[in-house]
Amino acid sequence: NAGVMQNPRHLVRRRGQEARLRCSPMKGHSHVYWYRQLPEEGLKFMVYLQKENIIDESGMPKERFSAEFPKEGPSILRIQQVVRGDSAAYFCASSPSGQAYGYTFGSGTRLTVV
């Protein structure tokens, strides 16, 4: 039973480009959460999705960031027109229900904006 799969593991983008981060949850998990970890800071919640629905995006910056979890395929976190401050590790977690327990995290995507 594969864990939460994130790709790419490392992503380098120039300022102004778009970054697309993918997350495939564990088999049987229909709840996906995205977190961001800035250097020397803790993990910060960004968005919580179920299939085809955004449930809570209270932690998502209002501009340039969007997330989706389509009926088929992985969840996507998209960052448009990236800036240096977007450089961070982005983690996806999945759970079988909408409760905080049962989180399984992926290994993350490390985004570097140059």
Add this chain to the structure above:
Amino acid sequence: EDQVTQSPEALRLQEGESSSLNCSYTVSGLRGLFWYRQDPGKGPEFLFTLYSAGEEKEKERLKATLTKKESFLHITAPKPEDSATYLCAVPLEGANNLFFGTGTRLTVIP
């Protein structure tokens, strides 16, 4: 304001030297306190959930305890492979996500 504070920020131990990590929290209506381990370049790995004051859980050399204001992660006779960052987190009231502390970076020296 909801807060989770971990101390110390960093801890260096000799192999076999037991110690404790602290996580203090100020959240209303605690719905569990979570401990994770994070190795460099990897995602957090779930260790324990504690739900009520007085509860204890153990796993190998780790034991987590919970009071009404804080949680401790006790590490008994640590080994170099216990070196990692240990994170605690709480679910915020009315939310489905976790609020994380900034972690304690543990280094165990052979």
